Amino acid sequence: MHAMRLNAPRTALEWVDLPDRLPGPGEIRVTVSACGVCRTDLHVVDGDLPFPGHPLIPGHEIVGRIDALGAGVEDLRLGQRVGVPWLGHTCGTCPYCRAARENLCDRPLFTGYTRDGGYATAAIADARYAFPLGEEGDDVALAPLLCAGLIGWRALAMAGDDARALGLYGFGAAAHIIAQVAIGQGRTVYGFTRPGDSATQNFARELGARWAGGSDQAPPEALDAAIIFAPDGALVPAALAAVRKGGRVVCAGIHMSDIPGFPYALLWEERQVLSVANLTRQDGIDFLSRAPGMQIRTRTTRYALRDANRALADLRAGRFEGAAVLVP
Numbered sequence: 001m002h003a004m005r006l007n008a009p010r011t012a013l014e015w016v017d018l019p020d021r022l023p024g025p026g027e028i029r030v031t032v033s034a035c036g037v038c039r040t041d042l043h044v045v046d047g048d049l050p051f052p053g054h055p056l057i058p059g060h061e062i063v064g065r066i067d068a069l070g071a072g073v074e075d076l077r078l079g080q081r082v083g084v085p086w087l088g089h090t091c092g093t094c095p096y097c098r099a100a101r102e103n104l105c106d107r108p109l110f111t112g113y114t115r116d117g118g119y120a121t122a123a124i125a126d127a128r129y130a131f132p133l134g135e136e137g138d139d140v141a142l143a144p145l146l147c148a149g150l151i152g153w154r155a156l157a158m159a160g161d162d163a164r165a166l167g168l169y170g171f172g173a174a175a176h177i178i179a180q181v182a183i184g185q186g187r188t189v190y191g192f193t194r195p196g197d198s199a200t201q202n203f204a205r206e207l208g209a210r211w212a213g214g215s216d217q218a219p220p221e222a223l224d225a226a227i228i229f230a231p232d233g234a235l236v237p238a239a240l241a242a243v244r245k246g247g248r249v250v251c252a253g254i255h256m257s258d259i260p261g262f263p264y265a266l267l268w269e270e271r272q273v274l275s276v277a278n279l280t281r282q283d284g285i286d287f288l289s290r291a292p293g294m295q296i297r298t299r300t301t302r303y304a305l306r307d308a309n310r311a312l313a314d315l316r317a318g319r320f321e322g323a324a325v326l327v328p
Contacts, residue, residue, distance in 0.1 A: 002328070003120035004308040007055045009047030012309050013119065021124055023070035028127045030082060035118035036061025036143035037303070037311045037324035039172065039231065040086065043255045044113050045312060048231075052114050058308075059118035059326070060086040060111035061146040062125070063139045073127045081139075082130040083146045083288065087278045088115050089126045103278040110278075119308050121328045131284045134292070141298045144173050144323035145291055152178030153287040155227045155252040155276045163225035167192060167242055169215055170230025171204050173298075173323035174252065178227070180296050183208040190219045192235075194318070203299075203321045223247060231255050236273060237262035245269035252276045300325045 001020055004013040023029045041058045043049045062084035066076055076082065088111035090097050096104040109115045109126075117123060133142060152174040159166060166182050168175040169192040179189045191204030195214035204212035211220055215235055222244035228235050228251050236259045239249040246269065254277075267273070299322030303311040311324045 001120055001122040002305065003057045003116075004305060005055050005057050005119075006045055009045065009051045013045070013058070013312075015306055020122065023068050023073075023124050025071040026073060026127055027070040027124055028066050028073060028076060028082070028130055029068035030062060030064035030084065030123050030125055030130070031067045032062055032064040032118050032121055032123055032328050034063045034139040034143040035059040035326045036146060036148065036173070037308070037315055037326060038086075038147045039315065040147065040254050041112065042312060042316055043231070048255045049113065056113065057116040057118075057120050057123075058112040059120070059123075060084070060088070060113070061143045061148070061325075062111070062118035062123055063133065063143045063146070064118075064123070066130075067122070070127070076127055076130060076132070081133045081135065082125075083133050083142065083284075084111055084118065084123065084125045084130050085146045085150055085279060085284060086111055088129050100280070100282075103280045103283075108278070119305065119326060121305070128281065131288050133288065136292050140300050140302060140325045140327060143325045144177060144298045144300065145288065145296070148173035148323060149177045149291065149296070150279045150283055150287055151252055151276060152227075152229075153181070154279055154283050155250045156182060158250045158274055158276060159225035159227055159248055163248065164188060165221060165224045166190065167219060167223040167226035167239065168204075169226060169228040169235045169239055170232075171200050171212070172229060174229045175227075176203070176207060176322050177296055177298060179204065179207050179209060181294055184294055190223065192217075197318070200318075200321060218242060225250065227252050228256075229253060231257060233257040233259035237266055240266040240271055240273070243271055246271065248272045248274060250274050250276060298323060302327050
Protein backbone atom coordinates (compact mmCIF):
# COMPACT_ATOMS: atom_id res chain seq x y z
CA MET A 1 0.00 0.00 0.00
CA HIS A 2 1.01 3.61 -0.51
CA ALA A 3 0.42 6.40 1.96
CA MET A 4 1.25 9.98 2.85
CA ARG A 5 2.77 9.72 6.34
CA LEU A 6 3.43 12.36 8.99
CA ASN A 7 6.72 11.62 10.74
CA ALA A 8 6.80 14.64 13.05
CA PRO A 9 4.57 17.67 13.66
CA ARG A 10 5.05 20.75 11.50
CA THR A 11 6.79 18.75 8.75
CA ALA A 12 5.66 17.79 5.26
CA LEU A 13 3.95 14.47 4.77
CA GLU A 14 6.17 11.79 3.20
CA TRP A 15 5.11 9.44 0.38
CA VAL A 16 5.81 5.90 1.61
CA ASP A 17 5.40 2.36 0.33
CA LEU A 18 4.25 0.12 3.19
CA PRO A 19 3.50 -3.60 3.47
CA ASP A 20 -0.15 -4.52 3.07
CA ARG A 21 -1.83 -4.88 6.44
CA LEU A 22 -4.38 -7.46 7.55
CA PRO A 23 -7.37 -6.62 9.73
CA GLY A 24 -7.39 -8.00 13.26
CA PRO A 25 -10.42 -9.35 15.13
CA GLY A 26 -13.36 -6.99 14.79
CA GLU A 27 -11.61 -4.99 12.06
CA ILE A 28 -11.96 -4.53 8.32
CA ARG A 29 -9.60 -3.41 5.59
CA VAL A 30 -10.89 -0.79 3.18
CA THR A 31 -9.57 0.03 -0.26
CA VAL A 32 -9.72 3.81 -0.13
CA SER A 33 -11.43 5.54 -3.04
CA ALA A 34 -11.62 9.02 -1.48
CA CYS A 35 -10.53 10.73 1.72
CA GLY A 36 -11.56 14.23 2.70
CA VAL A 37 -9.03 16.76 3.96
CA CYS A 38 -10.37 18.15 7.22
CA ARG A 39 -9.26 21.09 9.34
CA THR A 40 -8.61 18.59 12.12
CA ASP A 41 -5.94 17.10 9.86
CA LEU A 42 -4.32 20.53 9.89
CA HIS A 43 -4.42 20.58 13.68
CA VAL A 44 -2.65 17.20 13.69
CA VAL A 45 -0.05 18.22 11.10
CA ASP A 46 0.53 21.69 12.56
CA GLY A 47 1.00 20.38 16.10
CA ASP A 48 -2.10 22.03 17.57
CA LEU A 49 -3.01 18.59 18.93
CA PRO A 50 -0.40 16.62 20.94
CA PHE A 51 1.68 14.44 18.63
CA PRO A 52 1.21 10.71 19.43
CA GLY A 53 4.95 10.13 19.35
CA HIS A 54 5.11 7.88 16.29
CA PRO A 55 4.64 8.31 12.54
CA LEU A 56 0.99 8.36 11.52
CA ILE A 57 -1.18 8.41 8.41
CA PRO A 58 -3.73 11.27 8.64
CA GLY A 59 -7.24 11.30 7.22
CA HIS A 60 -10.61 10.53 8.78
CA GLU A 61 -13.19 11.18 6.06
CA ILE A 62 -12.70 7.83 4.35
CA VAL A 63 -14.87 6.30 1.66
CA GLY A 64 -13.97 2.92 0.19
CA ARG A 65 -14.87 -0.72 -0.21
CA ILE A 66 -14.16 -3.57 2.14
CA ASP A 67 -11.57 -5.97 0.75
CA ALA A 68 -10.79 -8.00 3.90
CA LEU A 69 -12.72 -8.96 7.04
CA GLY A 70 -11.22 -9.72 10.41
CA ALA A 71 -12.45 -12.49 12.68
CA GLY A 72 -15.84 -11.89 14.21
CA VAL A 73 -17.08 -9.30 11.72
CA GLU A 74 -20.59 -10.34 10.76
CA ASP A 75 -22.57 -7.19 9.94
CA LEU A 76 -20.42 -6.09 6.99
CA ARG A 77 -19.47 -7.87 3.78
CA LEU A 78 -16.69 -7.93 1.21
CA GLY A 79 -17.15 -5.34 -1.51
CA GLN A 80 -19.48 -3.20 0.57
CA ARG A 81 -18.99 0.57 0.38
CA VAL A 82 -18.43 2.12 3.79
CA GLY A 83 -17.39 5.37 5.40
CA VAL A 84 -14.91 5.65 8.27
CA PRO A 85 -15.08 8.74 10.55
CA TRP A 86 -12.86 10.51 13.12
CA LEU A 87 -13.94 8.44 16.13
CA GLY A 88 -12.34 5.12 15.26
CA HIS A 89 -12.61 3.01 18.41
CA THR A 90 -14.08 3.17 21.91
CA CYS A 91 -13.50 0.96 24.92
CA GLY A 92 -17.14 0.04 25.47
CA THR A 93 -16.65 -0.26 29.24
CA CYS A 94 -16.07 3.22 30.69
CA PRO A 95 -18.99 5.11 32.29
CA TYR A 96 -19.50 7.19 29.15
CA CYS A 97 -19.67 4.20 26.82
CA ARG A 98 -22.07 2.43 29.16
CA ALA A 99 -24.28 5.53 29.20
CA ALA A 100 -24.45 5.67 25.36
CA ARG A 101 -22.12 8.70 25.36
CA GLU A 102 -19.30 6.97 23.53
CA ASN A 103 -18.21 10.26 21.99
CA LEU A 104 -16.78 11.02 25.46
CA CYS A 105 -15.06 7.62 25.88
CA ASP A 106 -12.15 7.63 28.33
CA ARG A 107 -9.98 5.45 26.06
CA PRO A 108 -10.83 6.34 22.46
CA LEU A 109 -8.80 5.98 19.29
CA PHE A 110 -9.12 8.54 16.52
CA THR A 111 -8.81 7.75 12.83
CA GLY A 112 -5.91 9.58 11.23
CA TYR A 113 -4.47 10.55 14.60
CA THR A 114 -4.06 7.78 17.16
CA ARG A 115 -4.73 5.10 14.56
CA ASP A 116 -3.73 5.31 10.91
CA GLY A 117 -6.20 6.95 8.57
CA GLY A 118 -7.12 7.37 4.95
CA TYR A 119 -4.32 9.34 3.30
CA ALA A 120 -3.47 5.97 1.77
CA THR A 121 -4.57 3.39 -0.73
CA ALA A 122 -5.92 1.17 2.07
CA ALA A 123 -6.93 1.58 5.70
CA ILE A 124 -7.72 -0.68 8.65
CA ALA A 125 -10.84 0.26 10.61
CA ASP A 126 -12.82 -0.95 13.60
CA ALA A 127 -15.86 -2.57 12.02
CA ARG A 128 -18.11 -0.93 14.64
CA TYR A 129 -17.08 2.47 13.29
CA ALA A 130 -17.54 1.79 9.60
CA PHE A 131 -20.86 3.04 8.28
CA PRO A 132 -22.54 1.43 5.25
CA LEU A 133 -23.05 4.06 2.54
CA GLY A 134 -25.17 2.19 0.02
CA GLU A 135 -24.60 2.72 -3.67
CA GLU A 136 -26.12 6.15 -4.19
CA GLY A 137 -23.78 9.09 -4.68
CA ASP A 138 -20.22 9.72 -5.79
CA ASP A 139 -17.36 8.67 -3.47
CA VAL A 140 -15.67 12.08 -3.62
CA ALA A 141 -18.90 13.92 -2.87
CA LEU A 142 -19.62 11.62 0.08
CA ALA A 143 -16.22 11.89 1.76
CA PRO A 144 -16.80 15.29 3.47
CA LEU A 145 -19.95 13.92 5.09
CA LEU A 146 -17.81 11.63 7.27
CA CYS A 147 -16.62 14.49 9.49
CA ALA A 148 -17.71 17.90 8.24
CA GLY A 149 -21.22 16.54 7.79
CA LEU A 150 -21.35 14.42 10.94
CA ILE A 151 -19.94 17.08 13.26
CA GLY A 152 -22.17 19.68 11.65
CA TRP A 153 -25.16 17.40 12.18
CA ARG A 154 -24.35 16.93 15.87
CA ALA A 155 -23.77 20.67 16.27
CA LEU A 156 -27.08 21.46 14.56
CA ALA A 157 -28.91 19.13 16.94
CA MET A 158 -27.18 20.81 19.88
CA ALA A 159 -28.27 24.23 18.59
CA GLY A 160 -31.83 23.05 19.13
CA ASP A 161 -34.89 22.43 17.00
CA ASP A 162 -36.25 25.85 17.94
CA ALA A 163 -33.20 27.66 16.52
CA ARG A 164 -34.83 29.07 13.40
CA ALA A 165 -32.35 31.95 12.86
CA LEU A 166 -28.96 30.22 12.74
CA GLY A 167 -25.52 31.80 12.40
CA LEU A 168 -22.59 29.79 11.03
CA TYR A 169 -19.15 31.18 11.85
CA GLY A 170 -16.41 29.90 9.56
CA PHE A 171 -17.99 28.98 6.25
CA GLY A 172 -15.85 26.03 5.20
CA ALA A 173 -16.56 22.35 4.60
CA ALA A 174 -18.81 21.76 7.62
CA ALA A 175 -20.78 24.99 7.29
CA HIS A 176 -21.42 24.54 3.58
CA ILE A 177 -22.94 21.12 4.28
CA ILE A 178 -24.96 21.95 7.35
CA ALA A 179 -26.24 25.21 5.82
CA GLN A 180 -27.98 23.10 3.19
CA VAL A 181 -29.42 20.80 5.84
CA ALA A 182 -30.64 23.72 7.97
CA ILE A 183 -32.22 25.52 5.02
CA GLY A 184 -33.92 22.27 4.03
CA GLN A 185 -35.42 22.18 7.53
CA GLY A 186 -36.88 25.64 7.02
CA ARG A 187 -34.31 27.53 9.08
CA THR A 188 -32.81 30.88 8.11
CA VAL A 189 -29.02 30.79 7.80
CA TYR A 190 -26.58 33.66 8.29
CA GLY A 191 -22.99 33.05 7.16
CA PHE A 192 -19.97 34.63 8.85
CA THR A 193 -16.57 34.56 7.16
CA ARG A 194 -13.17 36.15 7.58
CA PRO A 195 -13.63 39.93 7.30
CA GLY A 196 -13.42 41.01 3.68
CA ASP A 197 -13.77 37.50 2.23
CA SER A 198 -16.34 38.40 -0.41
CA ALA A 199 -15.82 35.17 -2.38
CA THR A 200 -16.85 32.97 0.54
CA GLN A 201 -19.71 35.32 1.40
CA ASN A 202 -21.00 34.98 -2.15
CA PHE A 203 -20.62 31.20 -1.82
CA ALA A 204 -22.78 31.25 1.33
CA ARG A 205 -25.45 33.24 -0.47
CA GLU A 206 -25.35 30.81 -3.42
CA LEU A 207 -26.16 28.02 -0.99
CA GLY A 208 -29.18 29.93 0.30
CA ALA A 209 -27.92 31.99 3.23
CA ARG A 210 -30.19 35.00 3.73
CA TRP A 211 -27.20 37.14 4.72
CA ALA A 212 -23.43 36.74 4.69
CA GLY A 213 -20.77 39.03 6.08
CA GLY A 214 -17.58 39.25 8.07
CA SER A 215 -17.30 37.79 11.54
CA ASP A 216 -16.74 41.36 12.76
CA GLN A 217 -20.24 42.34 11.61
CA ALA A 218 -23.59 42.03 13.37
CA PRO A 219 -26.32 40.07 11.59
CA PRO A 220 -29.46 41.96 10.52
CA GLU A 221 -31.49 40.21 13.24
CA ALA A 222 -30.75 38.51 16.55
CA LEU A 223 -29.85 34.85 16.15
CA ASP A 224 -31.52 31.99 17.96
CA ALA A 225 -28.26 30.05 17.89
CA ALA A 226 -24.80 30.16 16.39
CA ILE A 227 -22.39 27.37 15.48
CA ILE A 228 -18.67 28.16 15.41
CA PHE A 229 -16.65 26.01 13.02
CA ALA A 230 -13.61 28.29 12.80
CA PRO A 231 -10.84 27.61 15.39
CA ASP A 232 -10.82 31.21 16.63
CA GLY A 233 -11.71 31.72 20.29
CA ALA A 234 -12.44 35.40 19.68
CA LEU A 235 -15.58 34.33 17.83
CA VAL A 236 -17.20 33.10 21.05
CA PRO A 237 -17.92 36.57 22.50
CA ALA A 238 -18.79 37.79 19.00
CA ALA A 239 -21.37 35.03 18.64
CA LEU A 240 -22.72 35.63 22.13
CA ALA A 241 -23.31 39.24 21.18
CA ALA A 242 -25.22 38.10 18.11
CA VAL A 243 -27.65 35.66 19.78
CA ARG A 244 -30.87 36.64 21.50
CA LYS A 245 -31.73 36.11 25.15
CA GLY A 246 -31.76 32.37 25.86
CA GLY A 247 -29.74 31.70 22.70
CA ARG A 248 -26.99 29.13 22.27
CA VAL A 249 -23.45 29.26 20.93
CA VAL A 250 -22.11 25.84 19.90
CA CYS A 251 -18.35 25.38 19.46
CA ALA A 252 -17.94 22.59 16.91
CA GLY A 253 -14.17 22.24 16.47
CA ILE A 254 -11.76 19.90 18.21
CA HIS A 255 -9.28 22.76 18.68
CA MET A 256 -9.79 26.46 19.27
CA SER A 257 -7.50 29.30 20.27
CA ASP A 258 -8.03 30.75 23.75
CA ILE A 259 -11.32 32.52 24.33
CA PRO A 260 -10.62 36.13 25.37
CA GLY A 261 -12.21 37.69 28.42
CA PHE A 262 -15.63 39.21 27.89
CA PRO A 263 -18.20 41.00 30.07
CA TYR A 264 -20.68 38.85 31.93
CA ALA A 265 -23.45 40.84 30.25
CA LEU A 266 -22.81 38.84 27.06
CA LEU A 267 -23.55 35.57 28.86
CA TRP A 268 -26.35 36.86 31.05
CA GLU A 269 -30.02 36.37 30.17
CA GLU A 270 -29.52 32.60 29.97
CA ARG A 271 -27.31 32.50 26.91
CA GLN A 272 -25.35 29.25 26.71
CA VAL A 273 -21.96 28.18 25.38
CA LEU A 274 -21.73 24.48 24.45
CA SER A 275 -19.12 22.28 22.79
CA VAL A 276 -19.33 19.30 20.47
CA ALA A 277 -16.96 16.40 21.10
CA ASN A 278 -16.54 13.78 18.38
CA LEU A 279 -19.64 11.77 17.44
CA THR A 280 -21.58 8.66 18.35
CA ARG A 281 -22.41 5.74 16.11
CA GLN A 282 -26.03 6.81 16.33
CA ASP A 283 -25.05 10.21 14.89
CA GLY A 284 -23.53 8.38 11.94
CA ILE A 285 -26.53 6.13 11.44
CA ASP A 286 -29.01 8.99 11.71
CA PHE A 287 -27.20 11.43 9.44
CA LEU A 288 -25.88 9.09 6.77
CA SER A 289 -29.20 7.28 6.41
CA ARG A 290 -31.00 10.59 5.89
CA ALA A 291 -28.36 12.35 3.80
CA PRO A 292 -29.49 10.92 0.43
CA GLY A 293 -32.89 12.54 0.90
CA MET A 294 -31.48 15.89 2.00
CA GLN A 295 -30.19 16.78 -1.48
CA ILE A 296 -26.82 17.87 -0.10
CA ARG A 297 -24.45 19.05 -2.80
CA THR A 298 -20.90 19.09 -1.52
CA ARG A 299 -18.51 21.35 -3.38
CA THR A 300 -15.20 19.54 -3.62
CA THR A 301 -11.73 20.15 -4.98
CA ARG A 302 -9.91 16.93 -5.92
CA TYR A 303 -6.25 16.26 -5.28
CA ALA A 304 -4.14 13.21 -6.04
CA LEU A 305 -2.98 11.36 -2.94
CA ARG A 306 0.61 12.45 -3.63
CA ASP A 307 -0.59 16.07 -3.49
CA ALA A 308 -1.78 15.87 0.12
CA ASN A 309 0.71 18.54 1.23
CA ARG A 310 -0.64 20.95 -1.38
CA ALA A 311 -4.21 20.19 -0.32
CA LEU A 312 -3.35 20.95 3.31
CA ALA A 313 -1.59 24.18 2.31
CA ASP A 314 -4.58 25.25 0.23
CA LEU A 315 -6.92 24.52 3.13
CA ARG A 316 -4.71 26.48 5.51
CA ALA A 317 -4.73 29.46 3.14
CA GLY A 318 -8.44 29.22 2.27
CA ARG A 319 -7.82 28.78 -1.46
CA PHE A 320 -10.99 26.82 -2.22
CA GLU A 321 -14.66 26.78 -1.24
CA GLY A 322 -16.20 23.70 0.30
CA ALA A 323 -13.97 20.69 0.88
CA ALA A 324 -10.76 19.16 -0.45
CA VAL A 325 -10.71 15.43 -1.18
CA LEU A 326 -7.75 13.15 -1.88
CA VAL A 327 -8.23 10.50 -4.54
CA PRO A 328 -5.67 7.64 -4.52
